[in-house]
Amino acid sequence: MDYQIGRHTKSYDRKGCRIMTREELKSLIEELMRQYSDEEIDGATYFSRMMELITSAQEELDED
Numbered sequence: 001m002d003y004q005i006g007r008h009t010k011s012y013d014r015k016g017c018r019i020m021t022r023e024e025l026k027s028l029i030e031e032l033m034r035q036y037s038d039e040e041i042d043g044a045t046y047f048s049r050m051m052e053l054i055t056s057a058q059e060e061l062d063e064d
Helices: 021-035 043-063
Strands: 020-022
Touching: 020 021, 021 043
Parallel strands: none
Antiparallel strands: none
16 A cells, blocks of 8 residues: 555645545544454454554655
């Protein structure tokens, strides 16, 4: 996943990639938690995907 977090909708970074809003990030995390809770994904997949989301969000915050 190449997600980034930003404060505004329809924002783009210097590379032309769309920046994800906080609401979009929250929605993705909630969906990931639901999938794990409903046993649609296992713990390793949950951990991997959550780390991808957190890492991309942290990278965006570091750029600010």
